[in-house]
Amino acid sequence: MGGSGVTLNGYLLHMAISDSEIAQVRGATDIVALISDYVALKKSGRRWTGLCPFHGEKTPSFSVNAEEGRYYCFGCRASGDQITFVREMQHLDFVDALRLLADRAGIELHEDLNAGPARKERQEFLAAMDQAVHWYHERLLNAPDARPAREYLKTRGINGEVARKFQLGWAPDDWDALSSSLNLSPKVLEGTGLGFVNKRDRRQDALRARVIFPIFDPSGKAVAVGGRILPSASETVRPDGRVEPKYKNSPETPIYSKRRTLYALNWAKDDIIKSGEIIVCEGYTDVIAFFGAGMPRAVATCGTALGEEHFQTMRNFAKRIVLAYDADQAGQSAAASVYQWEQKHEVDVAVARFPGRSDPAELAMSDPEALRAAVKDAVPFLQFRLNRVLEAANLTTAEGRARAADPAMRVLAEHPSELVRDQYVMQVADSLHLEPRVLRTKLTEILRHPLVREVPNEPSQVASSVRPERTQATPRPGLEALRLSLHAPRLVKDRFIAQYFVNDVQREIFEGLTSGKSVSDVVDELERRGDDQAARLLSQIVVDEVDRDYTPEDVTAVVSQLLRSAVVEELKNVERELRSARLSPEVANATIRDVKERVALLETADGDSAERDLRDWLLGRTPSDAQ
Numbered sequence: 206m207g208g209s210g211v212t213l214n215g216y217l218l219h220m221a222i223s224d225s226e227i228a229q230v231r232g233a234t235d236i237v238a239l240i241s242d243y244v245a246l247k248k249s250g251r252r253w254t255g256l257c258p259f260h261g262e263k264t265p266s267f268s269v270n271a272e273e274g275r276y277y278c279f280g281c282r283a284s285g286d287q288i289t290f291v292r293e294m295q296h297l298d299f300v301d302a303l304r305l306l307a308d309r310a311g312i313e314l315h316e317d318l319n320a321g322p323a324r325k326e327r328q329e330f331l332a333a334m335d336q337a338v339h340w341y342h343e344r345l346l347n348a349p350d351a352r353p354a355r356e357y358l359k360t361r362g363i364n365g366e367v368a369r370k371f372q373l374g375w376a377p378d379d380w381d382a383l384s385s386s387l388n389l390s391p392k393v394l395e396g397t398g399l400g401f402v403n404k405r406d407r408r409q410d411a412l413r414a415r416v417i418f419p420i421f422d423p424s425g426k427a428v429a430v431g432g433r434i435l436p437s438a439s440e441t442v443r444p445d446g447r448v449e450p451k452y453k454n455s456p457e458t459p460i461y462s463k464r465r466t467l468y469a470l471n472w473a474k475d476d477i478i479k480s481g482e483i484i485v486c487e488g489y490t491d492v493i494a495f496f497g498a499g500m501p502r503a504v505a506t507c508g509t510a511l512g513e514e515h516f517q518t519m520r521n522f523a524k525r526i527v528l529a530y531d532a533d534q535a536g537q538s539a540a541a542s543v544y545q546w547e548q549k550h551e552v553d554v555a556v557a558r559f560p561g562r563s564d565p566a567e568l569a570m571s572d573p574e575a576l577r578a579a580v581k582d583a584v585p586f587l588q589f590r591l592n593r594v595l596e597a598a599n600l601t602t603a604e605g606r607a608r609a610a611d612p613a614m615r616v617l618a619e620h621p622s623e624l625v626r627d628q629y630v631m632q633v634a635d636s637l638h639l640e641p642r643v644l645r646t647k648l649t650e651i652l653r654h655p656l657v658r659e660v661p662n663e664p665s666q667v668a669s670s671v672r673p674e675r676t677q678a679t680p681r682p683g684l685e686a687l688r689l690s691l692h693a694p695r696l697v698k699d700r701f702i703a704q705y706f707v708n709d710v711q712r713e714i715f716e717g718l719t720s721g722k723s724v725s726d727v728v729d730e731l732e733r734r735g736d737d738q739a740a741r742l743l744s745q746i747v748v749d750e751v752d753r754d755y756t757p758e759d760v761t762a763v764v765s766q767l768l769r770s771a772v773v774e775e776l777k778n779v780e781r782e783l784r785s786a787r788l789s790p791e792v793a794n795a796t797i798r799d800v801k802e803r804v805a806l807l808e809t810a811d812g813d814s815a816e817r818d819l820r821d822w823l824l825g826r827t828p829s830d831a832q
């Protein structure tokens with residue numbers, strides 16, 4: 206990015222953005238809402254937990270502290286604040302992440318404008334896309350020329366209410382109605398894909414005479430549009446002799462990536478999280494049909510095949526992915542890739558089959574119950590592939606059954622897991638009236654023959670490279686004290702002092718916390734100083750589970766433990782000083798005796814005064830213990 210930043214410890218210090226602006230952006234960004242755009246979070250006590258978006262996992266080890274605006278993953282140790290989260294998820298640098306959040310919160314940064322031309326442009330494109338979506342929508346609802354579109358939508362079960370929910374629109378049959386109505390510049394037209402400048406040097410709309418399906422990012426910002434021609438126009442032949450495609454989508458633009466975007470995820474998120482299931486359709490109207498049939502957890506890829514990046518997005522929301530495709534379409538999915546992604550992203554892919562040759566949209570209207578059943582009865586992807594082989598075979602004769610063995614084993618051979626393969630061998634043996642042994646031999650032959658394997662199945666790198674972190678060896682009372690300071694500050698008030706912390710890392714954290722700064726500011730400062738261990742420890746304990754309300758007794762217990770270890774540590778210093786003759790033996794011995802008595806006292810009756818005494822003693826000794 207711009208040359209005015211200085212990288213220090215991986216941190217981009219941008220001269221034009223002040224610390225107070227950074228703090229303002231953090232303060233205005235609800236971290237739970239932000240992270241919920243990407244993964245499901247559940248309230249658990251005082252913190253929020255969910256599946257880590259940074260590594261594949263089945264049990265949640267990702268924790269968020271809403272008040273402090275911090276997250277931490279106990280699995281892969283990813284940690285940070287609102288800004289780090291956006292940086293990592295969207296692969297942005299510090300400044301761009303900050304801009305994005307500022308924008309989200311409606312804060313204007315007083316920054317050097319040259320620093321972010323790309324981002325300024327993005328904003329401009331997003332604003333234009335938003336305007337266009339409203340314009341198209343308005344046309345659909347009100348314009349007389351949109352009547353055929355409204356009628357077509359009604360035949361697909363889409364009434365005004367549904368059209369409003371999905372912000373559907375109408376692009377009139379005109380060259381430049383949108384471009385000229387909104388006065389979009391050539392740069393904006395190209396940058397959004399909404400239009401272009403034609404050979405006669407005139408602005409031209411990309412979509413005309415089409416029903417518009419706006420496409421939003423997970424947070425609900427319009428990033429692209431898809432347009433469908435009306436069935437009556439399906440025979441239209443263009444002047445150049447080509448037939449108009451049924452669907453036409455925005456091209457890739459600075460605000461739109463087809464490989465990442467899932468249509469309707471912005472509306473489907475909640476139900477996907479609630480149900481643990483995501484339904485992937487082929488088209489926009491299928492998605493809308495699922496919503497209408499009471500399954501508002503459907504999404505669609507936008508003019509591209511389901512790919513790994515879609516899986517990366519989906520696995521953060523649900524573990525069961527149901528393909529609601531036309532059977533032929535589903536059969537053509539690259540099986541090896543699907544199994545690989547299943548394994549890598551720890552999801553299960555199932556395929557729903559619809560009675561007859563109906564598609565979800567038709568079924569939703571004629572028999573919504575059957576649509577629900579199809580999703581419920583969706584079978585694993587391998588089972589689906591196998592069924593298709595067996596359905597195509599003639600199983601009534603011995604010859605037919607024997608012939609089916611080869612294609613059936615070839616389908617099984619694509620699956621990377623021997624355990625899974627073998628269970629299906631039993632099933633196939635049963636259907637084909639063959640000995641499992643014979644099928645296993647055949648399967649082994651096929652597996653040995655490399656031809657059948659489209660893609661080598663790599664073992665999951667993600668799963669094996671992540672090991673739960675062992676909490677570092679760090680004195681426990683100190684750790685407890687830090688937890689109390691963070692999670693029960695009112696209870697703690699001034700009970701702890703820096704001198705209680707014998708561990709340097711803990712003391713630095715404590716000093717940071719008592720400086721009145723936010724946790725994120727303290728983490729930043731520790732990172733800037735190269736104190737990564739302290740930064741990480743603080744990142745972790747700020748999201749620690751606090752499973753009960755702390756009591757004053759907890760504080761007292763921790764104080765006495767801390768004092769003990771601090772005093773014991775200090776006594777070592779006294780002995781050292783004694784040896785280097787900086788203290789007279791009488792004074793040293795008296796001091797040691799004195800302190801030991803008070804330590805004993807602390808454990809018995811008069812805790813309060815012993816605490817006060819020892820604290821004063823420690824405070825009094827502080828200046829001399831610099832080594």
Ligand SMILES: [Zn+2]
Nearest residue numbers: 257260278281
């Ligand atoms: Zn993680």
